[in-house]
Amino acid sequence: IEAIDKKSVHQICSGQVIVDLPTAVKELVENSLDAGATNVEIRLKSFGLLSIEVIDDGHGVEERNFHGLTMKHHTSKLTNFTDLRLVETFGFRGEALSSLCAVCDVIICTKHNNASSGHRMSFNHEGHMTSKTPCARRIGTSVILRNIFSTIPVRRKEFMKNIKKEYSKLLNLVSAYCVVSTRVKITCSNETDGGKKTTSLSTGGATTMEENIISIFGSKQFRNLQEFRQDIPTQESCDTYNVSVASDWSIFKLHGFVSVPRHGAGRSSPDRQFFFVNSRPITLPRLSKIVNEVYHRFNRHQFPFIAINITTRHDLVDVNVTPDKRKVFFQNENLLFAIMTSSMTQLYSLDGCHEVGSTECSISLPCRSPSVTETSQTFSPLSSFRRTMGDDVINSDITKPRKRSASFATKVAKQPRLDKFVMTQHKVTSQCWPVLPDQNNERSVLPDQSNGQQVLPDQNNERPVLPDQSNGQPVLPDQNNGRPVLPDQNQSNGQPVLPDQNNGRPVLPDKSNGQPVLPDQNNGRPVLPDHNNGQPVLPDQNNGQPVLPDAKHPSNIGDSHVVDTPRLSQTSETSLKFSFKHLMEFYKEKKKPSQPPTEYSLFRANLADTTTAEAELTKNLDKSSFQQMAPVGQFNLGFVIGRHGNDLFIIDQHASDEIYNYETLQATQTLQTQNLVVPLKLQLTPAGKIVLIENLEIFRKNGFGFKISSDEVTPTPTATIHLTTIPTHNPHPLGPPDIDEMIFMLSDAPGVMCRPTRVRRIFATRACRMSTMIGTSLTKRQMLRLIRHMSEIVHPWNCPHGRPTMRHLIDIGKLRQ
Numbered sequence: 144i145e146a147i148d149k150k151s152v153h154q155i156c157s158g159q160v161i162v163d164l165p166t167a168v169k170e171l172v173e174n175s176l177d178a179g180a181t182n183v184e185i186r187l188k189s190f191g192l193l194s195i196e197v198i199d200d201g202h203g204v205e206e207r208n209f210h211g212l213t214m215k216h217h218t219s220k221l222t223n224f225t226d227l228r229l230v231e232t233f234g235f236r237g238e239a240l241s242s243l244c245a246v247c248d249v250i251i252c253t254k255h256n257n258a259s260s261g262h263r264m265s266f267n268h269e270g271h272m273t274s275k276t277p278c279a280r281r282i283g284t285s286v287i288l289r290n291i292f293s294t295i296p297v298r299r300k301e302f303m304k305n306i307k308k309e310y311s312k313l314l315n316l317v318s319a320y321c322v323v324s325t326r327v328k329i330t331c332s333n334e335t336d337g338g339k340k341t342t343s344l345s346t347g348g349a350t351t352m353e354e355n356i357i358s359i360f361g362s363k364q365f366r367n368l369q370e371f372r373q374d375i376p377t378q379e380s381c382d383t384y385n386v387s388v389a390s391d392w393s394i395f396k397l398h399g400f401v402s403v404p405r406h407g408a409g410r411s412s413p414d415r416q417f418f419f420v421n422s423r424p425i426t427l428p429r430l431s432k433i434v435n436e437v438y439h440r441f442n443r444h445q446f447p448f449i450a451i452n453i454t455t456r457h458d459l460v461d462v463n464v465t466p467d468k469r470k471v472f473f474q475n476e477n478l479l480f481a482i483m484t485s486s487m488t489q490l491y492s493l494d495g496c497h498e499v500g501s502t503e504c505s506i507s508l509p510c511r512s513p514s515v516t517e518t519s520q521t522f523s524p525l526s527s528f529r530r531t532m533g534d535d536v537i538n539s540d541i542t543k544p545r546k547r548s549a550s551f552a553t554k555v556a557k558q559p560r561l562d563k564f565v566m567t568q569h570k571v572t573s574q575c576w577p578v579l580p581d582q583n584n585e586r587s588v589l590p591d592q593s594n595g596q597q598v599l600p601d602q603n604n605e606r607p608v609l610p611d612q613s614n615g616q617p618v619l620p621d622q623n624n625g626r627p628v629l630p631d632q633n634q635s636n637g638q639p640v641l642p643d644q645n646n647g648r649p650v651l652p653d654k655s656n657g658q659p660v661l662p663d664q665n666n667g668r669p670v671l672p673d674h675n676n677g678q679p680v681l682p683d684q685n686n687g688q689p690v691l692p693d694a695k696h697p698s699n700i701g702d703s704h705v706v707d708t709p710r711l712s713q714t715s716e717t718s719l720k721f722s723f724k725h726l727m728e729f730y731k732e733k734k735k736p737s738q739p740p741t742e743y744s745l746f747r748a749n750l751a752d753t754t755t756a757e758a759e760l761t762k763n764l765d766k767s768s769f770q771q772m773a774p775v776g777q778f779n780l781g782f783v784i785g786r787h788g789n790d791l792f793i794i795d796q797h798a799s800d801e802i803y804n805y806e807t808l809q810a811t812q813t814l815q816t817q818n819l820v821v822p823l824k825l826q827l828t829p830a831g832k833i834v835l836i837e838n839l840e841i842f843r844k845n846g847f848g849f850k851i852s853s854d855e856v857t858p859t860p861t862a863t864i865h866l867t868t869i870p871t872h873n874p875h876p877l878g879p880p881d882i883d884e885m886i887f888m889l890s891d892a893p894g895v896m897c898r899p900t901r902v903r904r905i906f907a908t909r910a911c912r913m914s915t916m917i918g919t920s921l922t923k924r925q926m927l928r929l930i931r932h933m934s935e936i937v938h939p940w941n942c943p944h945g946r947p948t949m950r951h952l953i954d955i956g957k958l959r960q
Contacts, residue, residue: 375392
């Protein structure tokens with residue numbers, strides 16, 4: 144083992160620190176902010192391919208520090224490792240300028256506030272100064288990088304290939320510093336080969352984060368945001384992240400803005416999520432996942448815009464994790480997660496928003512404090528039934544029928560069978576009776592539906608006294624058995640109808656003259672009145688059907704007033720013998736196998752050796768295997784049995800044909816378009832404009848058309864883009880949110896054909912409808928065509944809806960003879 148020479152070590156480590164264009168610019172911007180600059184200007188030529196220049200108005204560099212300016216591990220920000228616990232600056236390692244010297248040509252112009260003139264210095268790839276000349280300059284520092292990655296040919300070639308993508312990533316990174324840096328003006332511009340300079344990003348040195356967000360993303364984006372309010376975590380959040388409720392929550396202070404959960408206020412992709420620790424931009428994947436999960440409870444189809452600055456003690460966070468210092472570790476990470484989860488949940492809940500699929504509410508109310516008269520709640524059928532006995536209706540007007548909530552039927556039921564019964568009662572009766580407590584003994588009092596009078600309960604056994612529907616007189620229950628005395632249905636006669644004294648069956652009134660109708664003494668069937676003369680009509684003794692009156696004479700049955708009358712249900716109790724001992728014996732008998740399992744396959748591997756057994760059971764199948772697979776036959780008019788060597792596979796004929804049609808539509812289909820009467824101006828970031836301009840053909844295949852207004856022949860990030868054509872799809876037309884989603888996908892894979900989520904759903908539905916259905920009989924040629932198609936597509940293993948297309952059945956070579 145031999146030591147690596149210092150020159151090689153310098154080049155190896157420098158290539159790890161400066162990996163791309165955004166990293167190089169980030170290091171220079173952080174040096175400017177550490178120097179106390181209030182104006183930072185980033186100038187690029189040919190998107191950074193020729194040169195990169197960062198100019199600031201900081202305090203500059205003293206002349207006695209020129210030789211150590213670009214030396215490895217030379218810095219003025221700390222002297223030993225213990226200082227790292229309290230470091231407050233962005234940089235602290237002393238590696239940035241030294242690493243930049245190793246990958247490009249570096250020129251620095253600086254003037255200290257105590258110096259009479261500035262100096263221009265050049266450095267070689269080892270970080271040594273090669274020249275120093277006086278120059279005219281204001282107080283501050285300018286760093287110029289030329290021919291970046293010229294010492295690493297492979298990386299230089301890759302950088303030239305993806306120059307526009309690198310520039311887009313640079314603008315996204317600089318946007319993070321623009322959001323969090325207050326009282327600092329940051330400008331980013333690019334100069335093309337023709338000498339035209341365009342400003343891609345600029346802030347005005349605002350004093351608040353709110354103004355920075357408006358200057359970068361526009362006022363329209365800010366109107367969909369609300370200020371983040373930090374709250375004490377709930378017991379549920381503490382249990383989820385295993386933290387104590389008594390923990391010191393004050394060690395974290397969170398401030399920023401987050402999207403409101405209203406549909407359309409979020410983003411179609413998580414492309415605008417910024418997290419900061421003590422104003423340092425960082426990446427927190429776990430925290431970002433928590434934010435998205437909480438937001439999806441209230442708006443499941445979008446992602447939030449979020450910009451949160453986490454303020455904590457410097458000794459509680461470790462920023463010395465990765466070379467770019469973007470990844471950090473917290474001493475109490477779970478505590479931070481609990482605060483974020485509870486704060487976002489309470490923020491949306493207190494503003495009147497409700498979780499999607501919640502059992503308490505299924506709609507989102509306006510985010511404001513409702514008054515008593517404006518409050519509109521949604522209850523499940525069962526909860527609505529229970530609330531009629533609550534105290535919240537004491538102050539309601541008992542003479543008015545209680546109205547159902549607008550979304551009564553859309554509530555998700557916890558007990559579907561019981562809720563179905565209550566829902567049926569709501570459909571039958573058009574009114575619900577509010578219940579008032581009796582002032583004397585707090586027993587429930589039902590109002591009379593006809594005249595609004597109260598119905599008092601029976602004083603003896605607290606059974607309610609039902610009102611007479613005709614004249615409002617109370618109907619007393621039978622004193623013997625408590626069964627209610629039913630009122631006479633005739634308007635002219637309000638005499639109560641007593642139950643039969645022998646068997647307790649009620650005596651029904653005659654519709655015509657109010658005479659009671661006695662039940663048949665033989666079989667208890669009621670005797671129906673004759674509508675002609677009021678004489679009782681006995682049912683037929685043979686079949687029990689009533690003898691109808693003569694049709695020649697008119698009937699006055701339609702004159703009767705039909706009302707709902709209470710019905711009493713007879714209950715009985717039955718004693719059942721139960722024994723845990725017998726139950727356990729029955730369960731043990733059920734667990735015993737009726738007969739030993741039949742062995743169908745012979746495995747050569749020793750099952751004790753899991754590695755060998757797993758290797759024997761593993762089947763490797765790639766797309767080329769479908770070219771050698773032959774159809775054996777069709778099973779159950781829905782599946783094709785295919786054979787590849789000694790292996791049999793079962794293929795879902797509908798799923799396999801569906802994924803083939805889906806990928807064909809994805810690659811070739813151009814959606815029908817419709818021109819907009821008034822073109823819509825798009826609110827895009829400079830990086831988004833670059834991605835859109837570079838991939839116009841992909842947007843055209845998805846049905847989008849644009850009008851780009853620019854002063855140059857080649858559109859630039861400062862160009863104005865209007866949406867002129869959209870894809871036609873009812874009932875929800877595609878628009879700017881789908882464009883943002885495509886920009887997010889194309890920023891990671893430029894030039895690759897992609898479709899927004901809603902277009903993919905359209906194609907999935909079309910592919911499903913045009914595919915071979917289950918129940919269709921196939922010929923051998925058709926089965927062979929389905930199998931061959933699976934070798935031509937990219938993802939043949941699942942259909943667009945997630946159903947698997949095939950499964951392995953058996954290895955014929957292992958069957959017993």
